[in-house]
Amino acid sequence: MTFERGRVELLLARAAERGAGHLTLIDPDSQSPDQAGAIARAAADGGTDAIMVGGSVGAAGVLLHQTVARIKEQTDLPVILFPSSVAGLCENADAVFFMSLLNSRSPSYLIENQALGAPLVLRYGLEPIPMAYIIIEPGGTVGYVGDARLIPRKKPELAAAYALAAKFMGMRLVYLEAGSGADAPVPLAMVSLVKRLLGDVLLIAGGGIRDGAAAAELAAAGADLIVTGTAVEKSQDVKGFVSQITSAIGR
Ligand code: 1GP
Numbered sequence: 399m400t401f402e403r404g405r406v407e408l409l410l411a412r413a414a415e416r417g418a419g420h421l422t423l424i425d426p427d428s429q430s431p432d433q434a435g436a437i438a439r440a441a442a443d444g445g446t447d448a449i450m451v452g453g454s455v456g457a458a459g460v461l462l463h464q465t466v467a468r469i470k471e472q473t474d475l476p477v478i479l480f481p482s483s484v485a486g487l488c489e490n491a492d493a494v495f496f497m498s499l500l501n502s503r504s505p506s507y508l509i510e511n512q513a514l515g516a517p518l519v520l521r522y523g524l525e526p527i528p529m530a531y532i533i534i535e536p537g538g539t540v541g542y543v544g545d546a547r548l549i550p551r552k553k554p555e556l557a558a559a560y561a562l563a564a565k566f567m568g569m570r571l572v573y574l575e576a577g578s579g580a581d582a583p584v585p586l587a588m589v590s591l592v593k594r595l596l597g598d599v600l601l602i603a604g605g606g607i608r609d610g611a612a613a614a615e616l617a618a619a620g621a622d623l624i625v626t627g628t629a630v631e632k633s634q635d636v637k638g639f640v641s642q643i644t645s646a647i648g649r
Pocket of ligand 1: 423575576577578603605606607625627628629
């Protein structure tokens with residue numbers, strides 16, 4: 399059985415080719431499913447490329463299912479699950495970032511949840527997108543929950559070593575994560591060093607990105623995809639905020 403790039407992964411690659419893509423992260427634990435649907439529609443109007451659904455705590459069960467359902471009612475955008483464990487899978491999404499938290503100390507986040515989840519991904523018909531997840535200081539909630547040995551911000555070569563290992567293991571995306579709500583995004587020098595080594599492996603940057611200027615700097619440094627979650631959730635004008643980001647990254 400070959401493992402080709404699926405529809406959603408190809409869509410992300412095309413978005414990256416046009417400059418950089420933008421992903422809107424919705425945590426089901428942060429608002430009602432109806433509100434999540436409204437946020438997704440406004441983000442779609444602002445030019446986002448796909449909706450990610452997940453969270454470190456509480457993104458599971460009926461709430462997760464209903465959140466995905468409302469988002470799909472409101473937009474035609476692909477919904478990509480961003481699970482913190484096997485509980486973050488549900489059958490009504492389009493794809494899943496099938497990821498390993500490479501700098502976790504815990505086998506649970508390296509491979510155990512993945513093994514438990516793989517048969518469900520197959521049964522649900524989700525498109526698995528193989529991704530390395532690397533958490534950088536400060537790491538936030540996901541750094542704590544994922545038992546990550548955080549990469550120091552001043553050590554881009556450590557992030558690069560993990561990213562290169564991911565590439566050599568055949569992962570097609572690498573996500574550098576500063577943690578949701580981080581004071582600052584991942585350092586630009588880290589992004590540029592990692593992208594230089596990754597070549598055509600897609601690089602995602604997320605955590606602490608609050609405006610178009612920060613997104614533009616990360617894209618210029620080599621990020622192929624920009625994730626924003628907290629800033630979208632807090633925005634009173636989601637369409638305007640997402641438009642600011644998407645135009646800043648040249649969309
Ligand atoms: C968290 O990288 C994402 O997993 C998004 O972070 O909430 O800070 O945008 P923010």
